[in-house]
Amino acid sequence: MTTRFSAGIHGWLLLLPAAALLAAFTHFPAVATLVQSFRSSPKPNRPAAFVGLDNYRTLVEDPVFWQSAWNNVWYALGTIPLSIALALAMALAVNRGLRGRAFLRMAYFTPTVLPMIAVANIWLFFFTPQYGLLEQVTGLFGAPSHNWLGSPSTALACVIAVAVWKEAGFFMIFYLAALQQIPPVYAEAAAIEGASRWTYFRRIVFPLLMPTTLFVLVNAVINSFRLVDHIFVMTRGGPDNATSLVLFYLYEVGFKFWDTAYAAALTMVLLVVLGGIAIAQFGLLERRIHYR
Amino acid sequence: MRRIVRALAVAAALAAGAAQAQTAEISFYYPVAVGGPITKIIDGLAADFQKENPGIKVTPIYAGTYQETIVKALTAHKSGSPPVTSVLLSTDMFTLIDEDAVIAVSDLANSAEDQAWLKGFYPAFMYNSQTGGKVWGVPFQRSTIVLYWNKEAFKEAGLDPNRPPATWAEMVEYAQKLTKRDAAGNVTQWGVQVPSSGFPYWLFQGFTTQNGVELMNPAGTETYFDKPEVVEALQFWVDLSRKHRVMAPGVIEWGTTPRDFFERKTAMMWTTTGNLTNVRNNAKFDFGVAMLPANKRRGSPTGGGNFYIFKKSTPEQQQAALKFIRWITAPQRAAQWGIDTGYVAVTPAAWETPVMKKHVEGFPAAAVARDQLQYAVAELSTHENQRVTKALNDGLQAALTGAKAPADALRDAQREAERILRPFRR
Amino acid sequence: MTRTARGAAFAEGLETAGAWLLAVLWILPLAYAAWTAFHPPEFSTRFALDAPLTLQNFANAWAAAPFARYFVNTVALAAMVLAVQLVLGTLAGYAFARYEFAGREIAFWLVLVQLMITPDILVVENYRTMSGLGIVDTVPAIGLPYMASAFGIFLLRQTFKTVPRELDEAARVEGAGGLATLWKVYVPLAKPVYIAWGLVSVSFQWNNFLWPLVITNSVESRPLTVGLQVFSSTDQGIDWSIICAATLITAAPLLVAFLLFQRQFVQSFMRAGIR
Numbered sequence: 001m002t003t004r005f006s007a008g009i010h011g012w013l014l015l016l017p018a019a020a021l022l023a024a025f026t027h028f029p030a031v032a033t034l035v036q037s038f039r040s041s042p043k044p045n046r047p048a049a050f051v052g053l054d055n056y057r058t059l060v061e062d063p064v065f066w067q068s069a070w071n072n073v074w075y076a077l078g079t080i081p082l083s084i085a086l087a088l089a090m091a092l093a094v095n096r097g098l099r100g101r102a103f104l105r106m107a108y109f110t111p112t113v114l115p116m117i118a119v120a121n122i123w124l125f126f127f128t129p130q131y132g133l134l135e136q137v138t139g140l141f142g143a144p145s146h147n148w149l150g151s152p153s154t155a156l157a158c159v160i161a162v163a164v165w166k167e168a169g170f171f172m173i174f175y176l177a178a179l180q181q182i183p184p185v186y187a188e189a190a191a192i193e194g195a196s197r198w199t200y201f202r203r204i205v206f207p208l209l210m211p212t213t214l215f216v217l218v219n220a221v222i223n224s225f226r227l228v229d230h231i232f233v234m235t236r237g238g239p240d241n242a243t244s245l246v247l248f249y250l251y252e253v254g255f256k257f258w259d260t261a262y263a264a265a266l267t268m269v270l271l272v273v274l275g276g277i278a279i280a281q282f283g284l285l286e287r288r289i290h291y292r
Numbered sequence: 293m294r295r296i297v298r299a300l301a302v303a304a305a306l307a308a309g310a311a312q313a314q315t316a317e318i319s320f321y322y323p324v325a326v327g328g329p330i331t332k333i334i335d336g337l338a339a340d341f342q343k344e345n346p347g348i349k350v351t352p353i354y355a356g357t358y359q360e361t362i363v364k365a366l367t368a369h370k371s372g373s374p375p376v377t378s379v380l381l382s383t384d385m386f387t388l389i390d391e392d393a394v395i396a397v398s399d400l401a402n403s404a405e406d407q408a409w410l411k412g413f414y415p416a417f418m419y420n421s422q423t424g425g426k427v428w429g430v431p432f433q434r435s436t437i438v439l440y441w442n443k444e445a446f447k448e449a450g451l452d453p454n455r456p457p458a459t460w461a462e463m464v465e466y467a468q469k470l471t472k473r474d475a476a477g478n479v480t481q482w483g484v485q486v487p488s489s490g491f492p493y494w495l496f497q498g499f500t501t502q503n504g505v506e507l508m509n510p511a512g513t514e515t516y517f518d519k520p521e522v523v524e525a526l527q528f529w530v531d532l533s534r535k536h537r538v539m540a541p542g543v544i545e546w547g548t549t550p551r552d553f554f555e556r557k558t559a560m561m562w563t564t565t566g567n568l569t570n571v572r573n574n575a576k577f578d579f580g581v582a583m584l585p586a587n588k589r590r591g592s593p594t595g596g597g598n599f600y601i602f603k604k605s606t607p608e609q610q611q612a613a614l615k616f617i618r619w620i621t622a623p624q625r626a627a628q629w630g631i632d633t634g635y636v637a638v639t640p641a642a643w644e645t646p647v648m649k650k651h652v653e654g655f656p657a658a659a660v661a662r663d664q665l666q667y668a669v670a671e672l673s674t675h676e677n678q679r680v681t682k683a684l685n686d687g688l689q690a691a692l693t694g695a696k697a698p699a700d701a702l703r704d705a706q707r708e709a710e711r712i713l714r715p716f717r718r
Numbered sequence: 719m720t721r722t723a724r725g726a727a728f729a730e731g732l733e734t735a736g737a738w739l740l741a742v743l744w745i746l747p748l749a750y751a752a753w754t755a756f757h758p759p760e761f762s763t764r765f766a767l768d769a770p771l772t773l774q775n776f777a778n779a780w781a782a783a784p785f786a787r788y789f790v791n792t793v794a795l796a797a798m799v800l801a802v803q804l805v806l807g808t809l810a811g812y813a814f815a816r817y818e819f820a821g822r823e824i825a826f827w828l829v830l831v832q833l834m835i836t837p838d839i840l841v842v843e844n845y846r847t848m849s850g851l852g853i854v855d856t857v858p859a860i861g862l863p864y865m866a867s868a869f870g871i872f873l874l875r876q877t878f879k880t881v882p883r884e885l886d887e888a889a890r891v892e893g894a895g896g897l898a899t900l901w902k903v904y905v906p907l908a909k910p911v912y913i914a915w916g917l918v919s920v921s922f923q924w925n926n927f928l929w930p931l932v933i934t935n936s937v938e939s940r941p942l943t944v945g946l947q948v949f950s951s952t953d954q955g956i957d958w959s960i961i962c963a964a965t966l967i968t969a970a971p972l973l974v975a976f977l978l979f980q981r982q983f984v985q986s987f988m989r990a991g992i993r
Contacts, residue, residue: 007817007818007819008817008818008819008820009819010813010817010819010896011813011817011818011819011822012813012819014809014810014812014813014817014896015809015810015813015814015825017805017806017809017810017866018806018807018809018810018829018866018871019810019825019828019829019866020866021806021862021865021866022828022829022832022866022868024847025837025840025844025847025862025863025866026831026832026835026837026840026863026866027828027831028843028847029840029843029844029847030831030835030840030843032843032846033840033842033843036842036843043390044390044391044392045392064686086740089736089737089740090737090740093733093734093736093737093740094737096733098733098734098737099734100738102980103741104737104738104741105980105984106745106976106977106980107741107742107744107745108740108741108744109976109980110744110745110748110973110976111744111747112921113921113925113969113972113973113976114747114748114925114965114969114973115924115925115927115942115943115946115965115968115969116925116927116943117925117927117943117944117946117947118943118946118961118964118965118968118969119747119751119965121950121956121958121961121965122747122750122751122958122961122962122965123747124545124547124548124956125750125762125763125956125958126746126747126750128545128548128551129540129557130479130480130540130552130555130557131552131555131557131763132763133746133750139478142476142478144476144477144478145478145479145540147540147541147542147543147544149543149545150488150489150540150541150542150543150544150545150693151541151542151543151693152693152695165743165744165747168744169744173983173984173987174987176984176987177984177987197726218833218834222833222834222836225839226836226838226839228928229927229928229943232927232931232947233947233950235489236489236490238489238490238543238685238689239488239489239542239543239689239690239692239693240686240687240689240690240693240695241686242693247838247839247928250841250842251841251928251932252682254841254842254845255363255841255845255932256359256678257676257678257679260842260846263842264842264843267839267840267842267843270839271835271839274834274835274839275834275835277834278831278833278834278835353936354936354937355935355936356935356936356937356940356948357948360935360948361935363935364855364935364936367849367854367935371849371852546955547955547956548955548956549955550955551763551955551956551958555763563955567955570955574759576760
């Protein structure tokens with residue numbers, strides 16, 4: 001009994017430092033955000049006061065918020081499936097031992113090591129009308145010039161493309177690690193059975209990769225709300241908020257307008273969305289977490 | 293030997309103590325994003341001032357962009373230890389007053405001599421520096437918008453390379469001649485380019501001023517975005533690409549505009565006077581600099597930074613800061629600052645100095661911004677400045693990308709601005 | 719050759735071509751950066767084979783911003799965060815894997831919350847906390863929210879669980895306490911996990927932007943990413959030559975490390991069982 005008791009104390013002591021930091025910088029701010037979202041922003045002549053749902057009313061009536069939210073939905077729908085599919089394709093290509101696989105692997109992975117804020121400037125050049133790289137290529141085929149980042153119809157797609165470019169290589173590593181752990185006997189058995197490579201992939205490889213896909217999916221979802229660095233350089237949310245995402249708008253409200261209370265309400269939106277997704281995904285993930 | 297050393301040490305300590313008793317130290321936030329030449333000039337100026345005024349020590353602190361500098365200054369103000377003085381955007385005036393962070397310079401500068409000094413600046417620069425009968429900021433690094441044109445492209449298009457467009461109609465006419473299309477109808481060179489990313493309101497103020505209308509009242513509590521003249525101005529801007537087809541459609545990136553000009557993708561561009569040195573170094577062709585074209589009148593907004601003096605410093609520090617600001621804006625130094633950096637020297641007296649006259653003689657383009665100042669107006673600046681500006685920026689981009697008609701876009705922007713400014717209109 | 723075999727060969731060729739096309743696309747920004755950084759500015763938008771080579775852009779970039787200071791800040795940040803993360807993650811992972819204590823399940827779920835609610839989203843409140851602590855604009859303030867890593871704790875818990883109980887018990891029979899057992903038995907076995915996580919952590923801190931942007935406002939604390947942003951957003955427009963040079967300068971340490979260790983990197987991921 002005493003040993004169990006002391007084991008309990010030891011357990012908590014081991015956990016304590018990490019738990020304290022997590023509480024201070026994750027749990028406390030999450031709760032504080034909720035409290036702040038019911039107050040007004042302090043001004044020199046007007047201290048913060050309880051305003052009830054005022055910030056949420058502003059939020060519901062704020063067209064820029066709604067546009068950012070919708071943009072974020074499209075951003076998620078664009079980046080998540082594309083980056084996962086490409087990551088899987090890359091992993092399969094590298095795993096197959098094509099000629100120059102070292103180069104392929106390096107090429108796919110470089111975006112992970114390059115700072116987004118720096119490459120965003122380079123992408124800005126790629127998308128520049130007329131003499132930008134994209135235009136130099138499309139120009140060869142006689143396509144008319146297009147203002148990629150300056151048109152609401154294409155700006156978000158460009159921003160999505162950059163995010164996919166950034167993420168796919170990172171996810172590839174996880175798939176690659178998983179692929180290399182699939183026992184070769186499966187492939188041999190499939191070959192004896194005369195199954196096509198596609199069948200083998202669909203019936204054997206893909207199901208075996210399912211846990212990895214889930215793991216990557218969680219990361220992709222989080223990133224679709226988190227990855228806004230390139231927007232600071234490429235569009236600053238423009239044209240006319242066409243590329244404003246919720247976190248980017250939150251930054252503007254919180255640190256350009258200094259309306260911290262409204263920023264808290266915006267943060268709550270992200271917290272609720274991510275919390276909801278977390279509950280859904282942890283339900284699915286439960287098995288995986290305990291499967292060892 | 294040892295005794296001598298000790299005596300010297302004592303003497304040195306005494307001297308240091310005495311000096312300390314008289315020294316007023318003024319911390320000076322200066323917005324510069326990068327190291328290099330400008331910080332060296334500022335360091336040099338601070339050192340020179342100290343040599344002439346041994347009782348005052350100026351400590352420049354390089355705080356990053358304007359945006360970062362104001363954040364830093366306001367955070368320091370809230371925690372009780374702001375800088376004594378800082379260069380911040382002229383448009384931050386209302387924000388600084390609302391935060392109760394700064395003291396009116398005209399309240400400090402009460403000798404007749406000081407008052408005369410405050411009257412010595414170009415009026416165009418003072419519009420953004422005073423409100424409610426008081427002067428809050430002292431112009432220092434200021435700019436305006438000018439038109440750059442490619443003389444070679446003018447020649448090729450059969451235009452007089454030394455005659456820039458003087459009116460809106462001329463600008464359209466020239467731009468039509470300058471817009472080149474290939475066999476497939478794709479444009480290889482645009483006539484004119486007015487950037488619209490980031491802060492389109494500033495360039496838009498060029499159009500509105502030329503159309504004889506102001507965007508806000510001097511008290512910073514009202515905006516006039518939906519006036520017919522403003523709508524007309526936006527219609528003209530939109531028409532440049534939609535109707536006349538002489539400017540690339542969509543939002544044009546500010547950052548790539550000079551490059552577009554160097555690459556001969558546009559024959560004329562509107563951008564800041566601050567780009568003069570950049571264009572001079574990088575344009576591989578003969579270029580000209582002109583005032584913006586006129587419609588009902590000529591006009592451009594001013595831009596750039598003012599000196600402010602912070603409230604939470606001692607009266608001695610404030611007086612010392614005032615002395616420093618007077619010293620640094622004196623004609624001789626204002627002239628040298630303008631020559632070294634490309635900003636517009638802030639007083640007429642500075643342009644009368646021999647060194648500036650010589651500079652203008654060798655490089656007449658430098659004087660264009662000065663000549664335009666008589667037509668210049670205040671940059672858009674209100675209470676809750678960032679928000680109001682965003683409302684207008686969004687409207688402008690909506691119109692330029694064709695999402696909204698100019699009248700609708702500006703009506704929406706005006707409604708949003710009114711909502712934001714309502715608490716200040718009492 | 720049978721028809722199916724020819725079809726298969728064709729499909730294979732197509733796949734190879736696709737893989738290479740993708741690789742070229744993916745490396746293009748880096749290739750462009752290298753091209754532009756080593757050539758005079760006129761060639762930043764034009765790709766002529768006879769363009770002269772130069773190092774001037776690097777000299778200009780280096781002179782134009784205090785990169786040395788930014789490097790110091792970034793290295794300090796990444797090292798500090800990694801060190802604390804490793805220690806705290808090891809202790810917490812060990813507690814979750816091998817100790818029975820009241821509230822363990824709930825505590826574990828509370829840790830996992832951070833996987834979803836990353837510090838980036840809580841910038842507003844964390845900024846308030848930091849100004850309350852009076853450490854806005856310092857390197858530790860950038861690192862603090864990341865120092866307890868749910869990802870790391872989770873990984874190590876999974877790894878420690880796979881350590882055979884017999885090894886643990888053998889160490890304890892020899893008289894080792896809890897921490898000694900952790901140090902002698904568990905940590906050595908988890909080496910690949912530490913490597914994989916360390917690489918992820920360092921590259922994350924090296925490239926992190928939003929929170930450092932918010933919390934720093936002077937050269938003394940700014941990391942490379944924020945320094946680079948401040949440096950590239952001038953009124954005078956974009957100078958790609960100098961930005962590309964700066965990009966290469968900033969990314970070089972990570973790039974070189976990756977090129978040298980790419981095989982080990984992937985293998986440590988594999989052995990770490992991150993999948």
